[in-house]
Structures are given as C-alpha cells and as structure tokens.
Amino acid sequence: MTTKSLQDSLRRMGECFYPARIRVVETAKRLGASDRVDAVAEVAWNKSTFAFAVQTRVQFNPKAIQEAAQQATRLAKQLKANPMIVTPFLSEEQLRFLESQQVSGIDLCGNGVILVPNRLLIYRTGNPNKYPSSSPIRNVYRGASSLVARTFLLRAEYETSQKLLDEIRTRRGDVTLSTISKACSSLEDDLIIERQRKGRTTRLRLLQAEKLLNSLADNYEAPVIRQKFIGKCDLDDQAFEAIARDWSQETQERVVRTGSSSSEHYATMAREPIRCYYCTDATGILKRLGNSARETERFPNFQVLETDDPIVFFDVRDSVDASPLQAFLELNAGDKRERETAEQIRQRLLKDVGIPKRSP
Template identity: 35%
Template sequence: MRRLTEKQIWDRVRTIDFEPLKISLEEQKSNKANGDVRLVIGWKNNSEYFLPEILGQATPKQIDLGIFRLEKKSKKADEKKAVSENLFPIIIAPYLNERNLKRLWDAEISGVDLSGNGVVVVPGKLFVYRAGAKNKFPSNAPIKNIFRGTSSLCVRVFFAKPEYENVGEVLDEITARGGKTTLSTVSKVLRTLEEELLVGKGEKVRLLDGKKMLVFLKENYRRPNERRRLIGKCADLSKALKRMAKNAQSKKILYVRDDPARYAVMPSGASPIKIYTESINDFVEGVDYTETTRFPDIELIETDTGSVYFDRRKDQDFYWLSPLETYLELANEGKREQETADAMIKGLLDFKY
C-alpha cells in the first residue's frame, strides 16, 4: 500500500474509533495563529482541544521531528495568545507501534493513529492508552525487513566497523568481508536505519544505537537454510579437518566452523564439531569418515545462506563463524545458550571480537 498523503490522513481522522473518547475536527478562522484545524477530544461531559501534527510515517526520526514541530507551534500559539483554551499537542499517523507510543508518553504528548492505537494525555485530567491493533496501512517499500537476508549484511557490517566515510565505503567493507550486495541496496537500508535512529548520516556514516540494532537482528533472525546434514565420525579428526580446509580452498567453496567457545565461556560437553559448508560432497572428498550418530565427532550442514559466511574469521588455516552470527544463533536457542549469548553482548558493543 502506498503511503497516505496528508490530505488522505485528514480525511480519515473523523473515522478514528478510540472509545471511550470521541474525536472530531474543528475548523478555525484564518486569523487564528495556531493553524487552520484543531482536534477536539471529548469524554462524558468534558472536552479538550489539541494542536495536531500529521506524520505520513511514524519512524523514530519522524516522531522526534514531529515533537519538535509541535513544540514550535505551541510556543507560537502561546506568544500570539490566539485562543483562550489550552491546546495540547497531538501526533496523528497511519500507524503508531508500542515503541512510538512509549516515546510520546514519555514526552507527555498525545498520539493517535488510523489503525486504533494511541495515547491521549491531559495532565491531571485524562490518560488513555491503547496498543496492539494491527497496522492497516503497511508500507510497500522494496525492502520490508532490513534485519534479515541479504539486506541484513548492511546492518551487520556496523558490528565489524562502526564508522564510514560514505555509503560507498560501507559497500566496500561488506564486500571485503565476503558479502554480496549493491550500492542501491546499501543506500536504501541506510535510509531506513537513519529513520530508526540507529545510524547517523552526517559528515560520516556512523552507528548510533548498537544495542537496539542488536535487538532487531535477534528478533528477526532466521536459521540458515539447511539443504543437507551429515553426522559422522572421522578416523583421524585433526587430519580430516586439514583435508576439509584444503578441499574448500582448491574447490573454492565457503565454509565456517561454529564454536561459541571462541567468544564466550560455554558449559563443557562432548558435542561434535559443527561446520557449515556450501557443498558437503566437495568438502569431504578424500576424508576418511563413517556416517553415524553413535559417538559422532563431526556435524556438517550444507547451506547457501550468505549471512552464515559473512565476516568469517580465519585462524590457524581454518575459517570460523563470526562473533555476531554466533551470538544470533545462541540467542535463538535454549536457556543455556541464551545465557551464553547474553555474556557476548558487551563484547559485541565494545568491538572486542
């Protein structure tokens, strides 16, 4: 669905259902100083007037800009003393999520949307909060979820390096760390990150809120697409690993070994070594192993999911899963793994890995 215009939003304001409150519009004479329209919100035998600010899209950046504009409007109205009634600020948008509502609540500013959510604040008189209604006006933007798939590489790269000279340097860093994307995709993702106040684009492109970005990546994480799995026991594990690495190099196939103990303290256990690879057949060529689930020492997972191999780390002639991908996997597993993931957060945010 296309983004609603300001006129389309105004046309729908009268249809907002926000019981027990009644919402209406009141046209003002042209000599009024605070705008042409004000919102009237009534309940029982009471009513209050609100100074509205329309947002076509309620991103965190637009919310902050809306609050700023409302503060200027309110100050101008007070200076002109155009009306005797108090005018309370209110933001109107097609959709306000719970994060938006919390931001408005903290600022003691009201906000209602066309989807049935809102917070109405009249200090000392009224407080109504409603959330959970689905977005009736979802965006048809070309990148719907930047925290998943190829688009996520443009997000993940900020945990490898937090600051860049320009958009082109972001693309170069992604490519250098094994990712494949385009300048157009990077630009679109950065635009969204800027709207979410996760990245700033001033003289440089820099990370603003790594903690929140990490939460978004965790919440949107999907396990790698598994095409095949092989579990077995090698005649000589050390020799087998060397041969696998040699096969990958000669056949130009990607692989990474998954070992959380490289980045965090893990409870001891006799788990088999887990390795992701683009081709199991090419990877194990010439390796002496037996496919078995009885006391296995190797587990191979065949996947072409690019994010698994992104920012892989080389150590002692072997490639290892990146600390960020390791964290995301652990954070989406059981309680013990989640506790290990939690212990990695500070290191990720401080760029210790």
C-alpha cells in the same frame, strides 16, 4: 495514503476513543509566516474540552514519529494547546515514547494514547498494522541486506558508502551500493544510524549499537539447510580444518563452523560433543575426507550442514570460525544455557564496537 486522507480519517473518528470524543475544528491552520499545523482538534471528555494541535505523518518509522512529535510540541505551544500526531500505525514502543514526551498519538488501526497532563489519559494498543511498509527493502535485519546492518557492529563509522561497501567485500560479503543506500535509509529511519551529508559525500555513523543488535536478534532466521550429514570423523579439528581450507581454495566452495560451534572462542562455555560446520557443498567436502568420515547416528562427533546462505559465511575468523555476531545470534535463539552464553558475546560485541564521538 496522504496527509489529506489522514485528516479525513481524523474527522471520522468521533467516538472511536470512547469515552472521549474527537472533533476536527480546523485544518491547515497557519501560524505566522512559515508555520502551519495540519489540524486543530478538540477532545471532549467528562464535560471538559481540550484543544490539540495535530500533525499528520504518512510515514510511521521511528524517525518520522520523533520528528512529528517534536513539531507538534513546538506548534502546540504557539496555539496554547496539547500536541497530537496522527499516522497510519503506532507500535506499542512508539506509544510509550509519545507518552514519555507528553504527546498524544492516534493511528488508523485503533491504537493510540490521548493525554492531557494531570487531567486525561486514554491508552489503547494491540491492534495489528493494516499498513505494511512499502519500503524497497522490507527488512534490513534479515537476509543479504542485513550485511549492511551487521557491518556497523564491526566498525561504527564510515566516511562514505563506498568505504562501507569495501568493508563488506573485505569480509566476503556481496551487496551493491544501491542496496547499501536503501538499507542505510531504513536504518536511519529506525534511528539506528545517522547520515551526515557534507558536500558530495555522506558519512555514516552508528547511533544505537544495542538497538541494532536487538533488531538483528529479533529478526534472526536460521539458514535453510539443503543437505545434512551427521557421523564420525577420525580427524581432530586442526587436521580437518587444514583439509577444508585446501579444498575451499581449490574449489571456491566455502566451509565455516556454525556460530554455536565457534562460540568457545568468544565466551566461556562447555565444548559441544559434536563439531558442526556449514558448507556450500557437503558431498564435495565429504568426498575429500574419504574414509576419515562416515555417516552414523551412534555417538556422532561431526556434522556438516549444506547451505548457500551468504550470511553464515560473512566475516569468517581464522579461516574457519563464524563471526562473534553469528555466534551470538545462533545461541540467542537457543535454550536457556545457550542464551546465557549469548549474553557474554553480546557484551563483547557492544564493548568492541563502541560509539565514536560526533564529528564537528
């Protein structure tokens, strides 16, 4: 996809937004010594014709769309025309943003908004994206790369990428500087963080904590469970967790409460009757427990879920509790009562992270 192919697509649109008709009048029109509008187009409707200054964007992430809208608005004023952008795909959220800015936008999937204040409004949405992202990390809110996004909810600003990496490793996460660079690029494109370059260093700063939290929630996937044990354990929490800590130190295996079972530390809710733990080796921990644990589905009080998903073991609190973020994500994916509890943790997370003031 290139700027020229977008311009060619615009030429072929014609009556794609019936009852309006679109016609390209000129491409690559220069405005003064340094400015250039990608195309000048006319939209005809009901015996009226409206001029548009069109900016094209191959990338359609939130940052690219915001910058294109701002540029189209500025150039449209010089032409005394209406601003418009053309891009491969526009989500409903992006269309609402463009409408709020009084900027028209058309994509190659059949979505768009064409508006002239007080004169014309055509709005179309719902067509799927035919141009999936070619980003080296397809989803920074899921999988191992989400450790980068999650860490911005622990502290909102990092002086360098190395400082961010150190924070992730301190909380027993494992990523590379290359992954951090790619993930931060995507987060910046989504207008969630900003990267402030100064000399040879780049400061990383969270801009939208709530949007980040929502993105993690929308993309959350439960860990893949390799083995499941459910039964009774004669030990209380303190005794079991002391054994689990010793076993973990000896074997380098990992044990942590599930987010749901950890939630009592972060919100007010009734205690669940079954204690539930993630573990990298269920057979090993059960062998260590010996006769203290036995498998049964009759009035169980204990469950072990074997997984090697690194996300659930990230940022463990008090040696065995899942992080408040993991607790929020698990509860938010649950039933009505669990979602209500998740909302308590959401408010705590947003309050704890804060947003630092912009550095001079």
